[in-house]
Amino acid sequence: MTTAVSFQSVSRHYSAVKAVDRVDLDVQAGEFFAMLGPSGSGKTTSLRLIAGFEQPTAGHIEIFGETAEGVPPYRRNVNTVFQDYALFPHLNVLDNVAYGLMVRGVPRAERHRATEEVLAMVKLPGYGDRRPGQLSGGQRQRVALARALVNRPKVLLLDEPLGALDLKLREQMQEELKSLQRQLGITFVFVTHDQGEALSMADRVAVFSDGRIMQVGTPQEIYQRPASRFVADFVGSSNVLPPDFVQRYSGQRGWGSLRPESIRIQAEAAGDGVPARVVSKSYLGAATRVVLEAEGLRINAILPAGARLPEDGEAVVLTFNRENMHVMEEG
Numbered sequence: 001m002t003t004a005v006s007f008q009s010v011s012r013h014y015s016a017v018k019a020v021d022r023v024d025l026d027v028q029a030g031e032f033f034a035m036l037g038p039s040g041s042g043k044t045t046s047l048r049l050i051a052g053f054e055q056p057t058a059g060h061i062e063i064f065g066e067t068a069e070g071v072p073p074y075r076r077n078v079n080t081v082f083q084d085y086a087l088f089p090h091l092n093v094l095d096n097v098a099y100g101l102m103v104r105g106v107p108r109a110e111r112h113r114a115t116e117e118v119l120a121m122v123k124l125p126g127y128g129d130r131r132p133g134q135l136s137g138g139q140r141q142r143v144a145l146a147r148a149l150v151n152r153p154k155v156l157l158l159d160e161p162l163g164a165l166d167l168k169l170r171e172q173m174q175e176e177l178k179s180l181q182r183q184l185g186i187t188f189v190f191v192t193h194d195q196g197e198a199l200s201m202a203d204r205v206a207v208f209s210d211g212r213i214m215q216v217g218t219p220q221e222i223y224q225r226p227a228s229r230f231v232a233d234f235v236g237s238s239n240v241l242p243p244d245f246v247q248r249y250s251g252q253r254g255w256g257s258l259r260p261e262s263i264r265i266q267a268e269a270a271g272d273g274v275p276a277r278v279v280s281k282s283y284l285g286a287a288t289r290v291v292l293e294a295e296g297l298r299i300n301a302i303l304p305a306g307a308r309l310p311e312d313g314e315a316v317v318l319t320f321n322r323e324n325m326h327v328m329e330e331g
Contacts, residue, residue: 001028003064006129007046021042031267032190041211042212047191052071081158205217239260251325262321264301265290265317276318279292288307
């Protein structure tokens with residue numbers, strides 16, 4: 001399999017701040033790859049290192065086997081879509097999208113043909129004469145995407161491109177981006193702080209914290225088998241349980257991750273399980289989150305619609321299948 005982007009012990013330091021710290025990473029050609037993490041975790045700096053907007057303090061970066069450090073952005077076969085779109089307000093949509101082709105000296109007729117093709121691809125046919133100010137946020141996002149795609153980059157970098165959209169439009173654009181990536185076969189590297197976005201869109205996810213990668217894996221691996229307490233807590237808000245509790249109720253030793261949807265709540269008289277008391281409930285629409293206290297710990301459970309909801313303060317018993325308790329490699 002061809003490697004599209006390779007980080008080999010890459011660091012980017014700003015005086016004492018280690019924005020990226022000894023990162024090793026391989027993104028495969030044709031992959032939809034997500035960089036996930038909280039603000040300041042190093043994911044956006046890593047994206048900027050791929051784009052050429054930043055240079056590494058140490059380490060080596062390759063893009064399709066070619067050395068990237070020292071190569072300016074315009075000479076890299078990558079394009080970036082930003083959260084703020086960065087469109088030229090004085091140019092119409094056609095000229096915004098065609099701008100990169102114009103800079104490269106592509107003849108007018110050819111660049112307009114290519115622009116019309118890519119506008120149709122992002123579902124904006126016939127919008128070429130409009131100005132960015134006449135478009136909705138979702139339409140401006142599509143224009144920014146078209147402007148990046150018209151250059152046919154080998155790697156498309158997306159820096160939180162859906163962050164400014166409302167929930168319904170963001171979900172729609174997630175599906176459209178996934179479909180477009182599969183259609184084109186271009187490597188997508190997508191930065192987000194939204195766990196649901198990363199899990200639903202990516203082929204693989206790298207979870208960042210404090211300039212380092214904590215885990216790389218498929219969405220299923222990251223969610224079901226987190227490597228550390230940080231990953232378990234950040235991705236999907238798992239119940240992170242201490243070794244004594246884990247050993248008592250699963251027979252294994254180590255910090256454990258137990259997803260809220262894996263927990264069942266029964267009446268106190270129901271028998272074996274973890275004695276608990278209901279603290280509060282939150283209605284989520286398709287489910288209800290129940291916060292419980294058990295052995296001095298706060299534990300979250302997710303109950304599907306239609307399930308019996310216990311009363312606040314009610315004494316209950318928690319049960320779960322042992323195989324749903326994942327014991328993590330790192331504490």
